[in-house]
Amino acid sequence: MELLSVNIARPLHAPSYTDSPGALTGIDKRPADGLIDVASPGPKGTAGSAFAQDTIGDKRHHGGDDQAVYAYAREDLDAWGLELGRELDNGSFGENLTTRGLDVNGALVGERWQIGERVVLEASSARIPCRTFASWLDERGWVKRFTERAAPGAYLRVIEPGVISGGDEIRVVHRPDHEVTVAFLFRALTQQPELLPRVLAAGDALHPEARRNALRRTES
Known part of the structure; x- marks a missing residue:
């Protein structure tokens, strides 16, 4: 399992019909050279990226x-590239990390990856x-198509900071004992809300917003 590239944004202004018209967006990410520092950025709403x-x-x-x-996995980018009829470079989906040989969507919430010698990330x-x-x-109907594929890629939190670079080995160093994969959670949050009560099995590793959604569903 390998980290193919660490991708950093080239800031752009979002079009008027997007969620944040005129604001800067970091969707355009390009592979970066050399060692890249990774650290917890701080609370959502005030902080940005780990990079x-x-x-x-x-x-x-x-x-x-x-x-x-x-x-996001290189294998999933390649599958989308075949379907869309165009090449998708590393970073094309706005991902910070493009991986190879790692089942990103099958990662369990709370699963931990060690990248390189020190950095540890946890799927959230x-x-x-x-x-x-x-x-x-x-692409026409992209949000619907992406949702139906249920190969969303994983958000991660930083457990151990450090430096990483393209070519680093990735090792799964912890895999919790529950059923809540990234893809399972995605389906629960989008097309199958009846699954939401089951995502609570992920415990404290579950993203706080997903936990709130699950609790609301359970109470109702």
């Missing part, structure tokens, strides 16, 4: 400790598609 060089435009919906890093949630993502890909 100081990166850009988070919409801090209301992105960034913060529980969404510090976004990872799934990426929910937005209009900024749709405008960036410029």
